[in-house]
Amino acid sequence: xxxxxxxxxxxxxxxxxxxxxxxxxxxxxxxxxxxxxxxxxxxxxxxxxxxxxxxxxxxxxxxxxxxxxxxxxxxxxxxxxxxxxxxxxxxxxxxxxxxxxxxxxxxxxxxxxxxxxxxxxxxxxxxxxxxxxxxxxxxxxxxxxxxxxxxxxxxxxxxxxxxxxxxxxxxxxxxxxxxxxxxxxxxxxxxxxxxxxxxxxxxxxxxxxxxxxxxxxxxxxxxxxxxxxxxxxxxxxxxxxxxxxxxxxxxxxxxxxxxxxxxxxxxxxxxxxxxxxxxxxxxxxxxxxxxxxxxxxxxxxxxxxxxxxxxxxxxxxxxxxxxxxxxxxxxxxxxxxxxxxxxxxxxxxxxxxxxxxxxxxxxxxxxxxxxxx
Amino acid sequence: xxxxxxxxxxxxxxxxxxxxxxxxxxxxxxxxxxxxxxxxxxxxxxxxxxxxxxxxxxxxxxxxxxxxxxxxxxxxxxxxxxxxxxxxxxxxxxxxxxxxxxxxxxxxxxxxxxxxxxxxxxxxxxxxxxxxxxxxxxxxxxxxxxxxxxxxxxxxxxxxxxxxxxxxxxxxxxxxxxxxxxxxxxxxxxxxxxxxxxxxxxxxxxxxxxxxxxxxxxxxxxxxxxxxxxxxxxxxxxxxxxxxxxxxxxxxxxxxxxxxxxxxxxxxxxxxxxxxxxxxxxxxxxxxxxxxxxxxxx
Numbered sequence: 001x002x003x004x005x006x007x008x009x010x011x012x013x014x015x016x017x018x019x020x021x022x023x024x025x026x027x028x029x030x031x032x033x034x035x036x037x038x039x040x041x042x043x044x045x046x047x048x049x050x051x052x053x054x055x056x057x058x059x060x061x062x063x064x065x066x067x068x069x070x071x072x073x074x075x076x077x078x079x080x081x082x083x084x085x086x087x088x089x090x091x092x093x094x095x096x097x098x099x100x101x102x103x104x105x106x107x108x109x110x111x112x113x114x115x116x117x118x119x120x121x122x123x124x125x126x127x128x129x130x131x132x133x134x135x136x137x138x139x140x141x142x143x144x145x146x147x148x149x150x151x152x153x154x155x156x157x158x159x160x161x162x163x164x165x166x167x168x169x170x171x172x173x174x175x176x177x178x179x180x181x182x183x184x185x186x187x188x189x190x191x192x193x194x195x196x197x198x199x200x201x202x203x204x205x206x207x208x209x210x211x212x213x214x215x216x217x218x219x220x221x222x223x224x225x226x227x228x229x230x231x232x233x234x235x236x237x238x239x240x241x242x243x244x245x246x247x248x249x250x251x252x253x254x255x256x257x258x259x260x261x262x263x264x265x266x267x268x269x270x271x272x273x274x275x276x277x278x279x280x281x282x283x284x285x286x287x288x289x290x291x292x293x294x295x296x297x298x299x300x301x302x303x304x305x306x307x308x309x310x311x312x313x314x315x316x317x318x319x320x321x322x323x324x325x326x327x328x329x330x331x332x333x334x335x336x337x338x339x340x341x342x343x344x345x346x347x348x349x350x351x352x353x354x355x356x357x358x359x360x361x362x363x364x365x366x367x368x369x370x371x372x373x
Numbered sequence: 374x375x376x377x378x379x380x381x382x383x384x385x386x387x388x389x390x391x392x393x394x395x396x397x398x399x400x401x402x403x404x405x406x407x408x409x410x411x412x413x414x415x416x417x418x419x420x421x422x423x424x425x426x427x428x429x430x431x432x433x434x435x436x437x438x439x440x441x442x443x444x445x446x447x448x449x450x451x452x453x454x455x456x457x458x459x460x461x462x463x464x465x466x467x468x469x470x471x472x473x474x475x476x477x478x479x480x481x482x483x484x485x486x487x488x489x490x491x492x493x494x495x496x497x498x499x500x501x502x503x504x505x506x507x508x509x510x511x512x513x514x515x516x517x518x519x520x521x522x523x524x525x526x527x528x529x530x531x532x533x534x535x536x537x538x539x540x541x542x543x544x545x546x547x548x549x550x551x552x553x554x555x556x557x558x559x560x561x562x563x564x565x566x567x568x569x570x571x572x573x574x575x576x577x578x579x580x581x582x583x584x585x586x587x588x589x590x591x592x593x594x595x596x597x598x599x600x601x602x603x604x605x606x607x608x609x610x611x612x613x614x615x616x617x618x619x620x621x622x623x624x625x626x627x628x629x630x631x632x633x634x635x636x637x638x639x640x641x642x643x644x645x646x647x648x649x650x651x652x653x654x655x656x657x658x659x660x661x662x663x664x665x666x667x668x669x670x671x
Contacts, residue, residue, distance in 0.1 A: 052564050073570040085561035089583045098579075099569040146569070 002063040002076065002153035002186055003028050004049065009058035011044050011210075018044050020210045021058070026188065026203065031180050033189045035197040036207035037233070042190045043158055045207075049188060050079050050156050062154060078147035079156040083163065084139045086131040086146075092118070093127040096145040103150075113149055120179070121145040137168045144176075148183060155180075157189040161196060173199060194234055198222070206230045226355050228348040231278045237310055237321045239278045243350060246273050253277055253345075256316045258295050261342040266357060274350040281321040283344035286311055286330065287337040294337025299330045313338060411643035432644035441620065442628075442645070446652075449601055449625040452536060457596040460540035461589070464547035469577050471548075472555040482552065489545040493538075493605035497612030500538045504613075524614060528621025531614040535622050538609045539600055547592050554588035555581060594660050602626055602653055625649050 004026040011019040019041045026032045034042045047053040049060055051072035059066055067075050078099075086095050094101075097114040105113070118124040121141040131139055140160065147155060157176070161169045177200055180187050191197055197204055198218045206213045206221060206229075214226040225231035231239045244253045250268035252259040253275070260277075287294050297313035297320065311322045311330050320338060330336055347356040412432055414425035436442050467485060471478040488496070504511050506523040514521045524531040558581060566576045582589075600606055607626045610616060616623040616631060625645065633642030 050564075050568060052567070071572075072564075072567045073572070077568065079565070079568045081561050081565060083559070083561055085559065085565035087562060087566075087580060089586075098566070102570040102575060102579075146565075150569070 003061075004154065004186060004188070005059075005061040005064070006045075006049075007059040007061075009045070009048065009060060010056045011041065011048065011053065012056045018210055019056075022212055024205065024212065024215065026186055028186055029184045031177075031187045031189065031200060031202045032205065033191060033197045033201035033203070034205045034207060035191055035194060035233075038192055039209075040207045041210040042192075042207050046079075046156050046158055046188060046190045049075075049154070050077050051075050076153040077156055078150055078152040078154070079158065080140075080143045080147050080160040082159045084131075084143040084160075086139055086142055088131055091128050091130055092123055092134070092142050092145075095131065095142050096123075096149055098146065099150045117145045117149045120148065120182075136164050137172065140164060140168075140172055144179065148179070151183075152185060155183075155185050155187040157187065157191075159191055160189075161191070162193070169196075176200065194236065198234070206233060208233075224355065224357070225278075225346060228276055228278065228353040228355075231346055231348065231355075235280050235282075237281045237323070239280050239346070240284065240320045241276050241278050242318050243274070243276050246270050246275055246347075248272060255340070256295050256318075260295075260340050260345070262345050262347065263342060266347065270347070270356050273356065275356065276348045276350055276353075277340075278346040278348060279340050279344055281310060282323040283341060284320060284322040285339040285341065286313070286322045286324055286328065287339055289335040289337050291337045291339075294339045297336050297338040299332055299334050299336055301332055302330060311336075408643045408646050411639045412647050415640050428640075432640045433648070436641060436644050436648065441623075444620070445623050445625050445628045448532075448621070448623060452532065452539075452606070452622075452624055453597050453601040456536045456539040456543075456600045457593065459536060460543040461547050461592060461596060463540065464544045464551055465582075465585075465589075467544070468548050468551035468555055469573075469581065471552055472581075473573065485548045486545045488542050489549075491542065493542060493608030494612050496538050496542045497609040500534065500541070500609075501613045504534050504537075525618055528618055531618055531622045534613055535606075535609055538613060539605060542605060542609075543596060543599070547596065550588055550592055551585065554585045558584050590660075590664060593664070594657065597656065597660075598653060601656070602649055 004024075006022055006024040009019060009022045010017065022041075022045060034045065036042045044053055048055050049062075051067065051070060055068050059068060061067060062075055062077070087098065090098065093111075093114050096117055097110050100110045100113060114127070115124060118127055121144050123138065123141050123145060126134065126138060131142065134142065143160065160176075161172055164172060173196060176189075189196075189200055201218050203215065204218050204221050205215050208229050214221055214230045216224075221230060221234055225234060225239075228241070232241070242255060244255070246253055246262070246267055247259070248271055250271035251264040252261050252267070254260070255277075286297075289296060295315055297315045300312040300314045300319065303310040303312070308326050309324055309328075311324055313320050313322060313336060315338065322338065324330070348354065349356060410425075413427060413429060415428045415432065416425045467481070471482050471485075491499075501509075503509050504522070504524060506512060506515055506520075506525065511522055515523070520526065522530060524534045562580055562584070563576055566580050571579060602625070604626075606624055607630060610622055610624055610627045611630075614622045616627050626649070629642045629645045629649065632638050632645070636642075
C-alpha cells in the first residue's frame with residue numbers, strides 16, 4: 001500500500017519529447033488505469049515509475065519518498081510485462097520464487113510461499129513445468145504469481161492482457177480485479193483497450209501525445225469527456241461528431257438545417273462559438289422517417305450484433321452510427337429520422353478541442369486558451 | 374513439372390570441383406594415410422632394404438613408455454583448460470559490459486575483435502617482447518625483486534606467458550559470439566529480473582549465463598580443441614618459449630612437430646599424432662554426450 005506522486009515528469013530522447021510534464025497522484029490501494037493510443041507515452045510513464053527508464057525531469061515519489069535515483073529493486077514495485085518475460089530456463093516454481101531467492105529467503109519459507117502464491121493464481125499443479133510447456137493464460141498466471149509473491153507496495157501492469165485471446169482476456173480481467181481486491185496494493189495498469197480500462201479502473205487516466213487529457217472515474221470520463229479526443233477515444237462504437245456554430249440564441253445548433261436543442265444554460269454563454277457537437281451512438285435515437293423533430297437520414301448499412309444492431313446513417317454526406325434495440329429493424333437504403341436528445345449532446349470548442357461546460361474556466365485543467373464566452 | 378537444370382557434360386562439374394579435391398587429397402588424405410603408415414613402421418637407421426619395416430605397435434609402446442610424453446599430455450590438458458577458462462571468462466565479462474551499454478562500449482566492441490585477426494606467431498612474437506624479463510615492458514617488476522618474472526628460467530612463468538598469449542588472442546573471438554548471444558536475450562527478462570530485486574552481477578549469473586549456455590558450449594568445444602591441438606598453440610609456444618624451459622611448456626602439438634622435424638623421428642611423431650587424434654575424439658564425445666545435454670532448455 002503506497003501513494004504515488006508524479007510531479008511535472010518529463011521524458012525526452014535527445015530532441016524528441018515523449019512526455020510533456022505529467023502531474024498525477026494515485027491514492028493508496030487505488031486501481032489506476034492509464035489509457036491511450038499507442039505512442040502516447042503511457043508505457044514510458046509506467047516504466048519510469050518502475051525505474052526501468054530514467055526520468056528526464058520532474059519527480060516521482062512512492063510512499064512520499066522520492067524514488068528518482070533509486071534502483072528498481074529498492075522501489076517496492078512489481079511488474080507484469082506484456083510478453084510475460086518469464087525466465088525460460090526455470091520452472092514455474094523457480095520463476096515465482098526468484099524474487100525470494102534473490103532476497104535470500106530460506107528454502108523452507110520460500111517453498112511455503114511459492115505454494116501459497118501458486119494456489120492464489122491457480123498453478124499448484126504446474127509448478128514443475130517450464131514456461132514453454134504452458135499456455136498463454138498459464139504464463140500470464142505465472143507472471144502474476146511472480147509479481148504478488150513479493151507482497152509489493154505497488155503493482156505495475158504493462159498491457160498484460162494484450163497477448164491473450166478475447167475470451168481469456170475477459171477471464172483474466174476479472175481475476176486481476178479480484179486479486180486487487182484481495183491484496184489491495186496500489187495498482188497501475190497500462191492499456192490501449194478501453195473496455196479493459198472502463199471495467200478495471202477506480203481512477204482512469206486518458207493520455208494522448210505525451211499529455212494527460214483527463215483524469216476521473218470511468219463514469220465521469222464516459223459522461224463528461226473533457227476534450228474531443230477523450231470523447232472520441234472512449235466508447236464503442238466511437239462518438240459521432242459534426243461541426244457547426246452555436247446559433248445566436250444559444251439554445252440550439254443546426255444539423256442539416258434542422259434545429260437541435262442544446263442545454264440553454266451552457267449555450268447562452270457560448271452563442272456564436274464554433275463547436276464540434278458530439279453524441280454517442282447509444283444515445284442517438286432512430287425513428288421512422290417523417291417523425292417530428294427528427295433529421296431525415298439515409299440508412300447506409302446495418303451491423304448486426306445479436307443483442308442489438310448498429311445502424312450507419314448518412315445525413316448530407318455526414319456519417320452517424322446509431323445503436324438500436326433488438327426489436328428495431330432498418331432496411332439498407334431506406335429513410336429514417338435521427339433524433340439527438342439535448343441531455344446527451346457534448347459540445348467541444350473547435351479551436352481548443354476542450355469541452356464547453358458550466359464549470360468555471362479555471363477548473364478546466366491547463367486550458368491553453370480561455371474559451372470565448 | 375519438375376524443372377531441373379541438367380548438365381550433360383561430366384567434365385565440367387569435375388573441373389569446378391577439382392581445386393578443392395586436390396587440396397583435400399594433398400593436404401588431408403595423403404598426410405593422414407602417411408601418418409598411419411609411419412606410425413606402424415620404422416625406417417632402418419642406416420638405410421637398408423630401401424623400405425620401412427612394419428613394426429606393429431612398437432612405436433606406440435615406445436611413446437607410452439616415455440615419462441616425458443605423459444608429462445606433455447598433462448601439460449597440454451592443463452594448458453587447454455586454463456587458457457580456455459581464462460579467455461572465456463574475460464570475454465564473458467567484457468561482453469556483459471558491452472551489453473550493458475556502458476560508456477564507450479561501441480569503441481571497445483570494435484577493438485576487442487582485433488586480436489583474433491592476428492596470426493598466432495605474430496601474437497607470440499609481440500608477447501615475447503612485451504614479457505621479455507630483461508628488456509620488455511614487464512622488466513620493471515624485476516627491479517622490485519630479481520627474478521620476479523623470468524619465463525626463460527621458471528617453467529611456471531613460461532606456462533603463464535603461453536596461457537596469456539592464447540587467451541589474449543581468443544578473447545576477441547569469444548567476445549563476438551557472446552555479444553551476439555547476449556543481444557538475443559530479450560531485454561524484458563533482464564528488466565523482470567531487476568524488478569525481482571537482482572543487481573547486475575546476479576542478473577549476469579542467473580539470467581544471462583544460463584541463457585547464453587548454448588553459445589558457451591559451442592565456444593567451449595572450439596576453445597578446448599584449438600588450445601589442445603590447434604596451430605595457435607604451436608605458433609605461440611614456438612615463438613615464446615620453444616617448449617622450455619626444461620620442457621615446461623612442451624605441449625603435445627609442439628612435441629609432435631619438434632620430434633618429427635627437428636628430431637627426425639617420424640615414426641614416433643606419427644604415433645603421437647594418432648594418440649592425439651584419438652584424445653580429441655574422446656574429448657569431443659564427452660562434451661557432446663554429457664555437457665550439451667545440460668545446456669539446452671526448452
